[in-house]
Amino acid sequence: MLINCTLNGRDTAIEAAATTRLSALLRETLGLTGTHVACDEGVCGSCTVLLDGSAARACLTLAGQCDGVAIETVEGVAAGETFETIADAFLRHNALQCGFCTPGFVTTVAAMLRDDARERLGDAEVEARISSVACRCTGYLPIVAAVRDLLGRDR
Incomplete structure (x- = not known):
């Protein structure tokens, strides 16, 4: 699926499976490795990013949920x-x-x-x-x- 979002202040279009975890998309596809992954279950908070300004777990967020969303990683902050x-x-x-x-x-x-x-x-x-x-x-x-x-x- 084509995901149109704002990533760290820039309009971005990313091709990814809708079920790809946002943490994997950020780290593996986009090279934004500041988003750390530890538990991969949403418990530790190391993968916290901002989605439309609110803190969210990137390991629990699917890429398909990010269409039309403003994503800010620690690199953006x-x-x-x-x-x-x-x-x-x-x-x-x-x-x-x-x-x-x-x-x-x-x-x-x-x-x-x-x-x-x-x-x-x-x-x-x-x-x-x-x-x-x-x-x-x-x-x-x-x-x-x-x-x-x-x-x-x-x-």
Whole structure:
């Protein structure tokens, strides 16, 4: 099937089987390897991308679902102004360890920062969104601190 989408800000037409996982399409067909795949079951969040601005699991999304959708990968986030802000906060709070989960966190946090209702996001919701990405290195406290800082809530 021909999938017409906006990929990282560019109108794109991709030929793929409708049942191809978006994670495979991004990594294997398009060479966008920043989207990491770990569990391949939607549990770990390493493959999180933005679909029409909302965080979604690329390993659970079929290519056929992406026709007419704006897809933004960590490479797309990295090309924009939001990435530098996120990276600076993560560095300030030592929220980086091995880096495998980092693309999932970056896209998840980018979605939060772009959310029109970000000022109304309670601490519990921020922590729930952050916990949607599995990290085995940091224990989340530095990541939560970085996000609180980005949202202007650093204590």
